[in-house]
Amino acid sequence: MEVSVMRVAEVVRRVLSQQAVSWRTHNGFEVCMNNTGTIGSTSCNGLNPCKGNKGNIGANSCNGENACLDNVANIGAGTCNGPNACANFIKADTPHIIADNSCIGTEVCADNVGNISIAACFGKSACLENKGDIGFKSCDGLKSCFDNKFDIGTMVLSQDDLADLITQQNEPSGSCIDDKKNSESDDDWTNYIGACQNNLQRILDDSCTGQLSCSTNK
Numbered sequence: 081m082e083v084s085v086m087r088v089a090e091v092v093r094r095v096l097s098q099q100a101v102s103w104r105t106h107n108g109f110e111v112c113m114n115n116t117g118t119i120g121s122t123s124c125n126g127l128n129p130c131k132g133n134k135g136n137i138g139a140n141s142c143n144g145e146n147a148c149l150d151n152v153a154n155i156g157a158g159t160c161n162g163p164n165a166c167a168n169f170i171k172a173d174t175p176h177i178i179a180d181n182s183c184i185g186t187e188v189c190a191d192n193v194g195n196i197s198i199a200a201c202f203g204k205s206a207c208l209e210n211k212g213d214i215g216f217k218s219c220d221g222l223k224s225c226f227d228n229k230f231d232i233g234t235m236v237l238s239q240d241d242l243a244d245l246i247t248q249q250n251e252p253s254g255s256c257i258d259d260k261k262n263s264e265s266d267d268d269w270t271n272y273i274g275a276c277q278n279n280l281q282r283i284l285d286d287s288c289t290g291q292l293s294c295s296t297n298k
Contacts, residue, residue, distance in 0.1 A: 120141065129145070133148055140157060140158050142161070145163045147165045152168060153175065154175070158181045166178060166183050179196060179238065180198050182198060185206060185261070186262075193211055194210050197214055201219045207228070208226045210225055217254025222269075224274040227278050233283065
């Protein structure tokens with residue numbers, strides 16, 4: 081039985097349409113548009129993630145709305161996951177490193193221009209607008225290190241660095257830590273002052289625990 085050209089065209093159109101819908105549902109809209117960096121597996125899923133990205137992104141990273149938008153950093157694995165995480169809204173062009181398993185949560189490390197260690201910056205708006213280098217296990221809490229301008233804790237940018245450090249001394253404890261991770265309302269977020277928020281001085285490891293601790297430190 082002959083099949084008309086129009087029928088074949090209709091089947092092809094429907095299949096391509098279904099594939100397009102499946103792609104959008106799984107990966108998001110405008111995913112990686114204008115990207116020029118290398119992106120690892122299971123990364124950049126959501127609405128606009130990695131759009132305009134110029135850095136290299138590891139596996140299972142930059143998942144969430146606007147995550148890593150216009151990013152210029154080299155980003156490790158399991159990193160920058162959450163709405164607006166590591167987004168570069170200010171269009172800064174300073175290359176930096178965000179190590180593995182860091183910057184998790186809403187707005188975490190957005191507009192950041194500093195280097196971020198392994199396992200750092202957790203909680204809503206942690207390390208938002210940060211300009212310093214953030215050490216291992218540091219800046220863990222709501223608005224912790226928001227608009228920080230100096231170096232905090234002990235820098236550890238790879239697992240090899242951590243192993244070498246542990247052979248010489250104990251594993252760093254981290255600084256600027258608060259049990260509160262998220263805000264219940266916009267007013268709560270606005271009024272809350274996180275650990276090491278607006279910090280202007282060097283903060284060593286195992287320092288500044290709790291709300292307000294070392295905030296506006298001069």
